[in-house]
Amino acid sequence: MGWLLPNTEVDLEFRRQVEALSGHNIADCYQCGKCTAGCPVAFAMDYPPNQIMRGVQLGMRDAVLSSGTIWLCASCETCSTRCPQDVDPAGVMDALRQIAYAEGIKSPEQAVPLFHRIFLGSVRQFGRVYELALVGFYNVFSGHYLKDVTMAPKMLLKGKLNLLPPKGGDVGGLKKMFDAARELEAERE
Ligand code: SF4
């Protein structure tokens, strides 16, 4: 883990943008560090969650949006549950991902947005996740061609992985949800 140093360009509109998206007052964060202490992924992050919150307070747009932290966050909500100020760091991470994705900011953790895209594509097409295709596409597009392939035979034999796409998903209902999300996105732009 590193430290966010206040030597990048300061963009004070950034904090307002994150507050509008997350619905919380970021200024309320008083840097107690409880979010970081409970975060199960903090060890792998380039900046811990409380520093990301500080970076947003200080308008350090570039440093925050190009961090790997916002993509490594697992949305487990432990931080939000522990936060004594009800600032909802998990919601802030989500808002930051939305901004970074919309602005095409390249993530140092490129495999994560790739996984999200393939996962959502599968859900949109089948109404459920088609795990075999998810793993296959992810391995091909991430360049980790043989990742976890040795586990496949065992999982197939135990019925944990299906060769065929899933059936019974509510494709129509999900299409409506995706369309509504797209409309909301367009309204925001
Ligand atoms: S737990 Fe809440 S108040 Fe404490 S540092 Fe994290 S976001 Fe800020």
Ligand code: SF4
């Ligand atoms: S929601 Fe993200 S930042 Fe918060 S504790 Fe979980 S992984 Fe860490």
